[in-house]
Amino acid sequence: MTQEIIIAGFGGQGVLSMGKILAYSALMEGKEVSWMPAYGPEQRGGTANVTVIVSDEPISSPILSTYDTAVILNQPSLERFEPLIKPGGTLIYDGYGITLPPTRTDINIYEIDAMDAAAEMGNPKGFNMIVLGGLLKIHPVVQLENVLKGLRKTLPERHHHLIPANEEALRKGMEIIHADKQ
């Protein structure tokens, strides 16, 4: 099995770190993994994206032109990546700030109101973990327990007290993701 995933949104939303946690979690499960960021003058407010490939086989190209799954967190990224999802693939997006929703009918579209949920939970930084929870509900590429292990590995020890809040955010995402109304 191979999942080719693009995660894209604004810089500062935790796009790269969400990808990193997903990649570490897959490593914990003994899977092959690659994490390829769009690097450069990315900054808070600009766009950021990362390609994460999780596979049972060795991974060839870390750079892709089409994706099994796109996790989209802002309008410019939706416009850029919606056409690049493989037919039958998955689009997960947060409707916050989306004025032109996705239109394709040959892919599976899910919405996750992670921005709102994060605000309600009083944990705005947990936004990306809510989204990751949603992704894992739709595509269980890794087990939740391995995500938590991945967090322990990526977070500096002084932040380990935040792991329970992250777990809560992951579970929230699994709960609130839903098929697009259209």
Added chain:
Amino acid sequence: MEQQEITLMKGNEAIAHAAIRCGCDGYFGYPITPQSEILETLTKLKPWETTGMVVVQAESETASINMLYGGGGTGKRVMTSSSSPGVALMQEGFAYMAGAEIPGLIVNVQRGGPGLGTIQPSQGDYFQATRGGGNGDYEVIVLAPSSVQEMADFVDLAFELSFRWRTPAMILSDGVIGQMMEKVVLPPFKARRTDEEVISQCPWASTGRTPGRQRNVITSLELDPAVMERHNLHLQEKYAKIRASEVRYEESLTDDAEYLIVAFGSAARIAQKAISEMRREGIRVGLLRPITLWPFPAERIAQLADGVKGILSFEINAGQMVQDIRIAVEGRTPVAHYGKMGGIVPTPEEVASSLKSLLMR
């Protein structure tokens, strides 16, 4: 065992970890995207407190390469890293090191050029690495890693080759391999050589007053043409031996291949995916991945040329390695090039369709 742990890191970080683990004595470098994580990681790991490895942020790339000349001249395992325009600044130093027969490791994590260019990935420095911008008849051993694992493994290999042949060695990577994270098993720790080991293993080195030998002179200057010619002939003999014994490459699916793609570094990864897609369509394509760009696997490419209908050189540049392929193939089969410039990385689909349009007409 801690040192066998599988971990996830960027190619640049892997270079830094591997340097400390393989007994590197010193790093001299100046930050530049997309390779700044090498210096950052070394600074974070503080090897001067553990192995005694020195890490210096030099004032410029010119200073870095001359520190390499000095450190290598004393028989120490020293390295620098930079990206394309920074490596351009170092070219004079390569020629001086090659002329004075000083070992040392240069890492180039390439970005798009020419000039300041872009910070996005490119393989536009193939000529810079294999032809050199320094003066005179010299060569640099060039290794092209195509994975984070090879970024880690080639540090020690490059040092070994560089000291074996007393000539500078380069790891030619790019922004893709430098910035991507994937699985890596770091090499086991190897102690830095003691002063006694350096004296016994590098009898040519400038190691201070040493009983039992005349003073060693490290220079590339010789004003007597007869002596200079002898020195050049010696260098050329050495380069011939390197060509004969140090060619490295990897092949996949070449046994039944009707078409061959030659690609190195990150391009080889992209080519692999293109090949598996074409194989699914019934087009039998194989891959030859040069691991050493100098010495170039010309002989093996010439052998394969006889069995295929065409060769595609896929490089992320305007067509540089394709010249070496054409020299190797001597017109026996069509050779085409496909690539992109300016920091644009071609996709597997683009590679597949270029092979079809350029070679399957």
